[in-house]
Amino acid sequence: MESKVYVSQLREGMAIDSYFVVAEKELLDFKTKPGRYLQVKFKDRTGDIWGKCWDEAIETAELFEVGDVVRVRGDISSYSGRLQLLFTRKGISREESYDIKHFIESTPADVDALYAQLHTICSSFSNEHLRALLLSYFDDPAFQEAFKQAPGAKSHHHNYLGGLIEHTHSVTFICRTMAKLYPSLDKELLLVGALLHDVGKLKSYDVGVLIDITPEGGLFDHVVLSYEWIKVSIDAIDGFPRELSRRLLHIILSHHGHREWGAPVEPMIPEASVLAHADLLDSQTSEFLKVMKELSQDTFTAWSGYSRRLGKYIYLGEEE
Known part of the structure; x- marks a missing residue:
């Protein structure tokens, strides 16, 4: 060859x-x-x-x-x-x-370190029901292996091996910062939403030499798959408070922010709004940097070609 x-x-x-x-x-x-x-x-x-x-x-x-x-x-x-x-x-x-x-990009991040940090956060929860919910995922060896390798998308932000855990880690830490700035937020409710909001992506993509969408991912979307999986997990925990379940599932369903962006419902509680903005912030920042890197290789001017993904021209800067 x-x-x-x-x-x-x-x-x-x-x-x-x-x-x-x-x-x-x-x-x-x-x-x-x-x-x-x-x-x-x-x-x-x-x-x-x-x-x-x-x-x-x-x-x-x-x-x-x-x-x-x-x-x-x-x-x-x-x-x-x-x-x-x-x-x-x-x-x-x-x-x-x-x-x-040669065909599938991988995150340069240390996925073992990222997972360890997320697991430590899960174990630190004071709410026993939320802690039990999180550890039902993060203590599971099969989930751990899949979560470390899964892509975050097929063609948009974090569309590479390890992209899902990288995105989840970033969103979780953005939400931790927001919880410090706004102490009246329910910090643990917000963080469990951040940690689990995209788990449905584990059922949404097949990975070979290409990242492809599964029938479930195409027919139902990862938002619905996340909601269904988390609801089953909640139902398996004795005494899980109904109001807590209601709020968490709303956060999951609304994390894309707007109906036209794929959210079945729009955020109606502050924690849902924060998560939706954190998700958007990380996804758009990642996509912006990725497009800049790609376009900068093909131009010798201060401006890139038109990026259809971002819907704009990108300023790349001038050499000093």
Whole structure:
């Protein structure tokens, strides 16, 4: 196998021989002549690039499926300001031997240390019902293993291995700070919401060489999956106060803040509002920094290209 060339290293005019995972493929009609061409989205841990095969499109499409790792030999060109990879039927083949780390990004954070900090917080709760609820998750070895490795999303913020625990850790510590600034908040109610608000993501994603959405994740969304899982856990704890359950489940359901952002209900208690803002703060900050890092590699000006994910241009700064 040839040495890996990453998407982030591709430049116009390069002839490449490398391997990528097939994220999407589609046959499209030519606009100015009869026939069809093949368009493929190639992806690795650093990004993605669209590839085009102009000839023998149908035959080439039959050589691989979405989710396959393929070796591609082709040329990098530019069209409408975006790089594309041009290849032929003879220039693409399935690759059976590969290192998954080339395709799925992992958090640089120490996930064992993050988990230990979260577990210490769970064990420190004075409310016995909330402590029992939290430890029913964080004392479970299967939950621990899954939680440390799970991505936080498929394509948006924290969409890499370990992204879920990284996001949960950040949101929890934002909420701890807010509880210090506003002592009238129910600190433990807020923190249990922060610690558990995204547990449904463990049931929302399948991870291989791609992060994909499970049927449950697509049909119900992680917010509903989190609510259902936590409700079952609450029901298994003897004497769990009804009002406490009601408030906690509301926090879980409303943590996206607005209905148009996927929240079944909007925050109606202060702890729910704080969690929704903490979740948004961490997700947007992470996404902003990620987009800046990606765009800064492809520009030599103070301004980035337009980011569709953020809906704006990004100021990257000028060299002194």
